[in-house]
């Protein structure tokens with residue numbers, strides 16, 4: 001009972017950390033933030049809790065291949081921009097095109113539940129710093 005309560009408290013804190021940032025952090029980043037509060041916490045536990053929260057629909061996982069898994073405290077569908085220079089992930093303030101699902105359904109004859117869009121390029125910061133070079 002005691003450990004159960006402790007675990008749900010960890011999960012609550014984890015959710016708070018994720019909801020408190022717009023940086024779409026990795027599990028490692030979340031782990032570093034929680035380590036002070038829960039000294040016995042392991043990275044494996046953080047992963048397990050993140051997956052649990054994802055399965056419950058409270059957060060979303062942005063899988064960009066195994067080296068680049070990030071988590072998003074906003075579970076609602078939205079688009080992302082990934083800076084190929086600094087690797088930061090940003091939310092793009094664009095309405096989600098739900099008609100795209102229907103178009104894909106028509107084109108493929110499949111049942112489409114959702115879609116993901118990621119834009120790639122250079123963020124404002126990198127544009128300022130980088131000048132004209134690529």
Ligand SMILES: [Zn+2]
Pocket residue numbers: 083084085086087088122123124125126
């Ligand atoms: Zn950048």
Ligand SMILES: [Zn+2]
Pocket residue numbers: 024072074078079080090091
């Ligand atoms: Zn996001």
